[in-house]
Amino acid sequence: MSQSAQIRRGLQALRQKFRARYRSPGTSSQPDLHSKKSSYICANAIPLHSHQNCIEQDSYVSRKASRKTAGKTPDIRTVAALAKVSIATVSRTINGSPLVSERLSKRVWQAIRQLNYFPNTHARTLVSGRSRLFGIIVENITNPFFPELIQSFEEIAVAHGYEILVSSSNSDPIVLTQCVRRMLERKVEGVAVMTFGEEEPVLDQLVHRNVPIVLAEFKLDDPKASTILLDYSTGIHEAVNHLVTLGHSKIAFLAGPHKLHSAITRENDFRTAMKAARLPIQKEWIIECDHTLKGGVAGFGNFRSLAKRPSAVICSNDMTAIGVLRAAYLEGLRVPQDLSVIGLDDIDFAEFTLPALTTICLSRADLAHAAFEALRQQAENPNDPNRKREFLVSTRLVVRASTAAPSTSKR
Amino acid sequence: MSQSAQIRRGLQALRQKFRARYRSPGTSSQPDLHSKKSSYICANAIPLHSHQNCIEQDSYVSRKASRKTAGKTPDIRTVAALAKVSIATVSRTINGSPLVSERLSKRVWQAIRQLNYFPNTHARTLVSGRSRLFGIIVENITNPFFPELIQSFEEIAVAHGYEILVSSSNSDPIVLTQCVRRMLERKVEGVAVMTFGEEEPVLDQLVHRNVPIVLAEFKLDDPKASTILLDYSTGIHEAVNHLVTLGHSKIAFLAGPHKLHSAITRENDFRTAMKAARLPIQKEWIIECDHTLKGGVAGFGNFRSLAKRPSAVICSNDMTAIGVLRAAYLEGLRVPQDLSVIGLDDIDFAEFTLPALTTICLSRADLAHAAFEALRQQAENPNDPNRKREFLVSTRLVVRASTAAPSTSKR
DNA sequence: GTGCACTTTCAAAACGATTAAATCTGCAGA
DNA sequence: TCTGCAGATTTAATCGTTTTGAAAGTGCAC
Known part of the structure; x- marks a missing residue:
């Protein structure tokens, strides 16, 4: 049994070897230009070889052949055959290995260009372990x-x-x-x-x-x-100081959703900045929004019912600020005369809001x-x-x- | 030579066969629950087997072993070993082939869950030819x-x-x-x-x-x-008719860049709609912009020098329209009293411009x-x-x- | 007990690349 | 003339899957 298995193996190995030989041996003494042409024809002629006398390889060759004829995708073997080198040399050439001589490298690149070949990323990833993703x-x-x-x-x-x-x-x-x-x-x-x-x-x-x-x-x-x-601290301090310099003291903050660490950090930095500026923080002037435009509109709406309203609002992001801009507009408040608004992010759009948004830039x-x-x-x-x-x-x-x-x- | 080559092949094939045996044979008569446990241990124990008496396979096994110990990524072999089936069966199970019995399928899924295994997409793509990308x-x-x-x-x-x-x-x-x-x-x-x-x-x-x-x-x-x-025709006709109904006749069009087919189509549809409404088309009221916000601002600026200015502007996209909104604001024109603006796209943002943008929705x-x-x-x-x-x-x-x-x- | 369909499982080839190991090729030195 | 040593090239193993064709069970009739 193990004996017969061994023999079977031997046969299979042989077949494999034979298959590997499907590219024509070629005569290596041809001049360069000519050899290119002849090997090109040879590479494309593989389908013609499918009527060989070895039965076992028929299915393999014919499948291979049909793929070649539909044949849109040249693989590394095609390149190797065309350049008359081994696939290892092609791979080395592509990856810029110093182990390839000038002469061969040139021939390989020529073949690559001629076939418009590029490597299959999946195969590369599989063997090299690097997906470059x-x-x-x-x-x-x-x-x-x-x-x-x-x-x-x-x-x-x-x-x-x-x-x-x-x-x-x-x-x-x-x-x-x-x-x-x-x-x-x-x-x-x-x-x-x-x-x-x-x-x-x-x-x-x-x-x-x-x-x-x-x-x-x-x-x-x-x-x-x-x-x-x-x-955020630097920008938020600047924002608070900017408002203070303009004469504001009633400053509100529309925060982001508390499930985001960043939102909490921003809010805390605002509190710190206010403290540093020796300004009181009104509890009802700090409102949790959701970093969306709609959220900004809704959040600003909370101030409507307040007896004492803020004269400036800093928002946890620009979308919220744009929402505030909109809410203020709907309410008939003029920005910046009646209300100052500051955003955070400096999205491209901020430059084009009405009026253009003062904001904290996060590049x-x-x-x-x-x-x-x-x-x-x-x-x-x-x-x-x-x-x-x-x-x-x-x-x-x-x-x-x-x-x-x-x-x-x-x- | 070819004789010796054949022998060499035979040997190599044998080695390969031997290597494939690295997973322990196991005894198939164990009860189910127990077999799971024992095969689990077995799968993890592979490194222990690396001190075998066959020299040629050392490098293979040991590399394999070290990978297993660092072993973050279980492969199909790991699953197969754990479930005590062949890798083909694992593959079939995953791909829902009907050729796998209920009993084995269960065992395989159990192993998959236990290892938190998932297939390598690159390998799959390579062999199946389908990347699902x-x-x-x-x-x-x-x-x-x-x-x-x-x-x-x-x-x-x-x-x-x-x-x-x-x-x-x-x-x-x-x-x-x-x-x-x-x-x-x-x-x-x-x-x-x-x-x-x-x-x-x-x-x-x-x-x-x-x-x-x-x-x-x-x-x-x-x-x-x-x-x-x-x-676009439907929406653009509706837009023109909407403006006509409101009493507009001086309608301008801020087009997209002419290198885009879509921009040209939109512009032509506008012309057709105007003709259908029996309205004159002023040549200087059709301006090529670039579908950006800045482009809209600039495009609208062209009207400033005109003796006869349009009372309404339809824009090739929303960004252009938002630019117009901004340009009008800077110029002191009130929208919609002094100028009507219509966009195209209906981006989420259109609902929140000041004033909210009338626009042609492209879903x-x-x-x-x-x-x-x-x-x-x-x-x-x-x-x-x-x-x-x-x-x-x-x-x-x-x-x-x-x-x-x-x-x-x-x- | 043998033969024959029918399931079920297994082993091995294949996918297209990389890479370690083996082989080949010149050429210098004994 | 032969050996040894680089450097250039090729060979073959390998990555982790899918998918066949072959092998192994299973059940049943003869």
């Missing part, structure tokens, strides 16, 4: 902040030969978990979790699979997770850059003990037209 | 229309087990070509080209590689390219749905002669607050 998970792709962030991130990634997988969690932990799962299936080399503070449910999966992570604003005690610290480009660098660092030096790093992205006030001195006469 | 190329991801489109598309795709690759061309043919190249490398099963009319440079590559395409608004004489026809959800169905149809029935289809997405007017009767007194 990064995932980026954002909170809500319809908030303009995130497309702008994605755009920057994509640009940088592509420039470095990476591809990105985008998902938006819509603040739903279940969706988030599925995003992560899908990214793991695709073997991403790292994930930028740009949800600004609801990441807990995903961390387990990623950490467990040993996938690098970068988090905005949430530190994780894992060597695989880098962190981007966001210094998407900086953030994207930090996120990419963090991931790349970890992905490319998996054993570097210092691969985990912290990045700092700062904020600053951008003064536009939505802030002015309060009209003392009126309130 | 669709590409979507948009014009400019920072135009809110597109994130909304992407969001819908992604939702539908994920619900059907597909993943998406997003790229924005930024109206640059070179960037576009690179996007397509990257998508081809990842072996996408189809590409939705949502650039609305500059697709020519990419078609070649995709058609040549036999990749299904769906185009918005541009017919291609290829059986692999489905088309989504956009009926992202419908568009995304059509695009996905078109691709799926083609990807899953590669030989169906009717796989190429045409979809129609219509438009309709949404009246909000940016349109009103012209103040006759003033102009």
Whole structure:
């Protein structure tokens, strides 16, 4: 039995060898130009060989043949045959290995161009273990902040030969978990979790699979997770001081949803800034919104019933501020004469609101850059003990037209 | 020589056979519960077996072993060993093949859950030829229309087990070509080209590689390219009629960039609608803009120097209209009293401009749905002669607050 | 006990690349 | 003339799946 198995094996091995020989041996003494032409014809002529006398390989060859005739996708073998080298040499050439001589390299590139060949990423990933894929998970792709962030991130990634997988969690932990799962299936080399503070449910999966992570604003005690610290404090202090300088003292804050760490940080930084400016904080002037435009409209509506109303509002993000702008307009309040409004993010749109929004700028480009660098660092030096790093992205006030001195006469 | 080669082969085949035996044979007579436990231990115990007496397999086994110990990623073999079946059975179970008995299927799923295993997409793609990836190329991801489109598309795709690759061309043919190249490398099963009319440079590559395409608004004489026809006509007629009913006759049109087919279609539909309403078209009231907010501001500026100014403006997209809103505000014109403005797209934001924008709605959800169905149809029935289809997405007017009767007194 | 359909499971080839190991090719030195 | 040593090239194993064709059970009639 084991004897017969051995013999069967021998036969199979032989067949395999024979199949591997399907590319024509060719005569190596032909001049260069000519040899190219002849081997090209040869490569395309493979289907013609399918009527060979060996029965067992028919199915293989014919399948191969049919694929070649429909034949849109040249593979590394096609290139090798055309360039008359082994597939290893082709692979080396493509990957810029110094082990390939000038002469062959030229021939291989010529063949690659002629066939318009490019390697199959899946095959590459499978054997090399590197997918050159990064995932980026954002909170809500319809908030303009995130497309702008994605755009920057994509640009940088592509420039470095990476591809990105985008998902938006819509603040739903279940969706988030599925995003992560899908990214793991695709073997991403790292994930930028740009949800600004609801990441807990995903961390387990990623950490467990040993996938690098970068988090905005949430530190994780894992060597695989880098962190981007966001210094809202600077910008928020500037904002408060700006209002104080203009003569405001009744300053409200429309916060983000408390389930986001970032929202809480922003709110706390506001409180600190107010304290530093020696201004009182009215409890009913701090309202939790949801970082959406509608939320801003609704949030500002809460002030309507108040006896003592704020003369200025700082918002946890720009969308909320735009909502306030709208709510004020509907209520007949003029901005900035009757009400000053400050946003946070400085989305592209902020420049074009009516009036143009004074806001705290959080650079998407900086953030994207930090996120990419963090991931790349970890992905490319998996054993570097210092691969985990912290990045700092700062904020600053951008003064536009939505802030002015309060009209003392009126309130 | 060929004799010795044969012998060498035989030996190698044997070695291979031996290696394949690395998972323990186990005794098949154990009761179910117990067997699970014992095989679990067995699977994890593989590293212990590395001190075997066969020298040639050392490197293989030990590498395998070290991977197992660092072992974050269980593969199909791990599952098979744990469930005490062959990897083929595991594969069948996962893919719901009817050839697996109830009893085994249960055992396999149990193992899968226990290991938190999921298949490697790259390996799957490689062998099955199906990547379950669709590409979507948009014009400019920072135009809110597109994130909304992407969001819908992604939702539908994920619900059907597909993943998406997003790229924005930024109206640059070179960037576009690179996007397509990257998508081809990842072996996408189809590409939705949502650039609305500059697709020519990419078609070649995709058609040549036999990749299904769906185009918005541009017919291609290829059986692999489905088309989504956009009926702007309905919405634009409604818009013109709406303005006419309000009493407008001096209607301008801020067009999109002429390099986009869609922009030209929209403009032509406007002309047709004007003719149908028996209104004169002033040449200087039709201006080519670039579909951006800034472009809208600039475009509207052209009217300032005119002796005879329009009382209403229809814009080729919402961003342009928002630009007009801003330009009018800066100029001191009140919307809608002094100027009526109509956009096109109905991006989420349109509801929240000041005043809320009257606009022609082009449903992202419908568009995304059509695009996905078109691709799926083609990807899953590669030989169906009717796989190429045409979809129609219509438009309709949404009246909000940016349109009103012209103040006759003033102009 | 044998033979024959019919299930069920298994083993091995294949997908398209990378890469370690083996082989080949010149050429210098004994 | 032969050996040894680089450097250039090729060979073959490998990644983790799917998918066949073959093997092994199973049940039943003869």
